[in-house]
Amino acid sequence: MRRSVGVVSATLVLGVTARASASPLLDTFGPVGGNAGVQGVVSGPGAASTYFNPAMLSEADDELLLGYAVLSEQIGVTLDGRRGGEVPLVVGDRDVIGADGQPIANDSVPTQWLEQGCPAGTAAGECPSPGFSPRRRQRAGSSGKTRTYLALGIVKPLVKDRLTIGAYGMLPLSSFTTVRGFYNDEREALFSNSLHPELYGDRMTALSAAFGGAFKLLPSLSVGASVGLSLANGVRSTTYVRDTTDYDALLLNNSVSTQIDVSPNVGVRWRPDGAVRFGAVMRPPSSFKLDTAVDAALPSGTESGTRRQETYHYVPWRVGVGAEIDAIRRGRYTLSATASLTYAFWSTYEDRHGQRPSFYGADYAWSDTMSGALGVRHVYGRARGFVDLSFVPSPVPRQTGRSNYVDNDRVGLALGGDVEIQVAGARIRPGLSLFAQRLVPRYVRKDDALVRDELPDDAVLGATRDAVPGARGLQTNNPGWPGFASAGYLWGGTLTLSVPL
Amino acid sequence: MRPFSWGAVTLASTALALACVDDVVLPDAEIGAVCGNGALEPGEACDVQSPGCVSCAVLPNWTCRSTGCSPVCGDGVVGSGADCADARRVEPCDMSGYWATREANSTRDAVVGALQSSSNWFLFRFEQDGDSFRVAESLDCGVHVTGTVTVDSTPGTLRSSMYANRMDGADGTRRARRGTSRRAGAGCEVTFERWYKVRGATDAYLPVDFDARPTLASLPPLPSADDPVNDTHVPEGSVDPDGDGIPGTSFRITGFVSGIRNAAQRDWKEYATAPGAPAPASVLTFAIPGSFDLEESVLRVTECESTCGLIASSARAATDLPGSMSFSYIGRALGTPRVDGVVAGPPRANVDDDLTTCANVRLLLPHEGGP
Numbered sequence: 034m035r036r037s038v039g040v041v042s043a044t045l046v047l048g049v050t051a052r053a054s055a056s057p058l059l060d061t062f063g064p065v066g067g068n069a070g071v072q073g074v075v076s077g078p079g080a081a082s083t084y085f086n087p088a089m090l091s092e093a094d095d096e097l098l099l100g101y102a103v104l105s106e107q108i109g110v111t112l113d114g115r116r117g118g119e120v121p122l123v124v125g126d127r128d129v130i131g132a133d134g135q136p137i138a139n140d141s142v143p144t145q146w147l148e149q150g151c152p153a154g155t156a157a158g159e160c161p162s163p164g165f166s167p168r169r170r171q172r173a174g175s176s177g178k179t180r181t182y183l184a185l186g187i188v189k190p191l192v193k194d195r196l197t198i199g200a201y202g203m204l205p206l207s208s209f210t211t212v213r214g215f216y217n218d219e220r221e222a223l224f225s226n227s228l229h230p231e232l233y234g235d236r237m238t239a240l241s242a243a244f245g246g247a248f249k250l251l252p253s254l255s256v257g258a259s260v261g262l263s264l265a266n267g268v269r270s271t272t273y274v275r276d277t278t279d280y281d282a283l284l285l286n287n288s289v290s291t292q293i294d295v296s297p298n299v300g301v302r303w304r305p306d307g308a309v310r311f312g313a314v315m316r317p318p319s320s321f322k323l324d325t326a327v328d329a330a331l332p333s334g335t336e337s338g339t340r341r342q343e344t345y346h347y348v349p350w351r352v353g354v355g356a357e358i359d360a361i362r363r364g365r366y367t368l369s370a371t372a373s374l375t376y377a378f379w380s381t382y383e384d385r386h387g388q389r390p391s392f393y394g395a396d397y398a399w400s401d402t403m404s405g406a407l408g409v410r411h412v413y414g415r416a417r418g419f420v421d422l423s424f425v426p427s428p429v430p431r432q433t434g435r436s437n438y439v440d441n442d443r444v445g446l447a448l449g450g451d452v453e454i455q456v457a458g459a460r461i462r463p464g465l466s467l468f469a470q471r472l473v474p475r476y477v478r479k480d481d482a483l484v485r486d487e488l489p490d491d492a493v494l495g496a497t498r499d500a501v502p503g504a505r506g507l508q509t510n511n512p513g514w515p516g517f518a519s520a521g522y523l524w525g526g527t528l529t530l531s532v533p534l
Numbered sequence: 535m536r537p538f539s540w541g542a543v544t545l546a547s548t549a550l551a552l553a554c555v556d557d558v559v560l561p562d563a564e565i566g567a568v569c570g571n572g573a574l575e576p577g578e579a580c581d582v583q584s585p586g587c588v589s590c591a592v593l594p595n596w597t598c599r600s601t602g603c604s605p606v607c608g609d610g611v612v613g614s615g616a617d618c619a620d621a622r623r624v625e626p627c628d629m630s631g632y633w634a635t636r637e638a639n640s641t642r643d644a645v646v647g648a649l650q651s652s653s654n655w656f657l658f659r660f661e662q663d664g665d666s667f668r669v670a671e672s673l674d675c676g677v678h679v680t681g682t683v684t685v686d687s688t689p690g691t692l693r694s695s696m697y698a699n700r701m702d703g704a705d706g707t708r709r710a711r712r713g714t715s716r717r718a719g720a721g722c723e724v725t726f727e728r729w730y731k732v733r734g735a736t737d738a739y740l741p742v743d744f745d746a747r748p749t750l751a752s753l754p755p756l757p758s759a760d761d762p763v764n765d766t767h768v769p770e771g772s773v774d775p776d777g778d779g780i781p782g783t784s785f786r787i788t789g790f791v792s793g794i795r796n797a798a799q800r801d802w803k804e805y806a807t808a809p810g811a812p813a814p815a816s817v818l819t820f821a822i823p824g825s826f827d828l829e830e831s832v833l834r835v836t837e838c839e840s841t842c843g844l845i846a847s848s849a850r851a852a853t854d855l856p857g858s859m860s861f862s863y864i865g866r867a868l869g870t871p872r873v874d875g876v877v878a879g880p881p882r883a884n885v886d887d888d889l890t891t892c893a894n895v896r897l898l899l900p901h902e903g904g905p
Contacts, residue, residue, distance in 0.1 A: 114562040
């Protein structure tokens, strides 16, 4: 076959498909409305029970729920100052050879380029136009976001004392269903050169909705099921790259599809007597998968392709149980104590690049977690209130090596209540709740021996076989090196209005 | 009724502000000077790759800047003061002595058509007689090409090409390469005659008479291979100067694509100051414009995996762009500090010495044209 040379053209085909059925937002935020606090598995039957324990719909008053919610992420990342470890400028010449005689990988750039950029030009020390833009450490951090949501819910008995259906959802009012990919190791230096909290950010923008129903098997026993509902997006982009050195000449066709995807929740509710209540729920894992296929062909006859699967909004299997007991009953006043536990199988976690944390070694695999909450409920006539304390441990082990998963234990306080009032003859139930969670400060200092050395000590210059200046010791652009700390808060609140149907 | 309290609003705003958390990057730690990292740090007199900078100390008779070091006074060079400021050659237009040179030309890579910047270094010793000079000794110190990809001589090529295409006339096959340098006003008119070279093929592919200045297209075609990716036969007329068992001279390609390219190459180059624009007189380093042409026939590609098809494409000269030849004066004779700091030994006497000399030559005139 005659090889075609001389004309610059290439074909690049991008194929992207996606599936979604995730609800990390609901799990992080907790139930909105009613008296559930953060323990929807056993407490405060209402529209939110559709997601948190659908069996409790059988005890919920019929209602239409409207809510306005605020969630603020204030998670600060503090990077230690670097102590040397610079990848030298000569690496930018792409003419450095390792001890095996092969050029070192192209996935590292001089540290100075990241901090100061590389100016465009043709002189020594300059880069081809338009140059290399600086990516200063942590300048593109993703902390400090405040988002608002619209909460909607409905509960309606279909068969009195037997079958009740419900719907519940939270709709982000901005940044709708975004995904943001990042690497959790030195590769991120080539992009944002920053660390990002792993379990927040774009995960808090997912559209989250559930539809379900409860069936009362016995006066004291109900079961329920619901489906978590989310949008699934599919994108297929086909591009024609005429010139691999000039992407302005790119020709592009996009095909976009949106579909509904579901994941089932099942729950059970048991009231052995009027003063004690139990609940349990099981939710399967869910995620937003993004498949990307890239195929490139050059007129010289060379073809190359790759396929990547990214994972967003991953939530693992979770099993929750809870108990609530009326401790004090005096006339119109009742005080109840509530406790719940949730076991989450975080050891199956896949990060945004579809990579298990155990990729970095067995010591860096995530752990399953057991989180819990304790609280009290007050009911006085038509007024209700709650106070909950919660603890959610982090599944992320100490990041002493290559990886930089940022996550913290959370200790939280939630309080709120609502009251039924009459307005123009109509009964309504306005409510207010507030919560704050402290992300317990965490610091890790990297072990240099476990961080990838991006320039081997025995590297030589390809042109002269001379030793590379500055190759001794560790050279790394890992944004988390030599150590980092994280801490912060999640805080928010809701204003709700429940209208009996 | 209790009046509305702005104090409560202020308190709430303050609480929210306190709840906001920012990212922080702590200052880099102060570390001691690291010799060899390319950065001039406290306690270092220099930190640059140069024969004049050893263990981050400047050797006698050298002066160093951030871009490199150069030898100072002595052996045909004078200056002012103890540090030999404003160093200059004693004889303004005399080319006699050792020179480091770099030929800078442009090529177009045949796959994407992008410009490549090429450097070819030489060590020369010239002997001047009147207005003419001739090459008395020479070493070809290798090539370095940057652009879409980076091209370097392999170690085998570096060793073998040092002595190929000799220009001193000592092998008796043709006379020495010549040039002229004469005073013109405040400067020097300099020419360096056209010279043909061949790599990876026998000398039979060179013109019989260089003075006839034939075009490359008029010469017999270079040895070729039908399929450099898969064909393993040895094309007639090719040679294996680097001893890697593969016909052609080998070059390592890195960057956008990577691999080893074995090729037969033929080129000519000539240089001359433009009329009315002489080179500055007396200076230690100057450049003159020139032109060149290049032919390449790729004979084999290896270690290239899926990109073999790309590096099997031949480069061609960008004849529409001017080339240049930079000259950096070293000194008149071996045995002087100026020359011995660069020239490790008599050229062609010891291969390892010559490799060291060539490495020093490349450091004196760094490649330009991007990484």
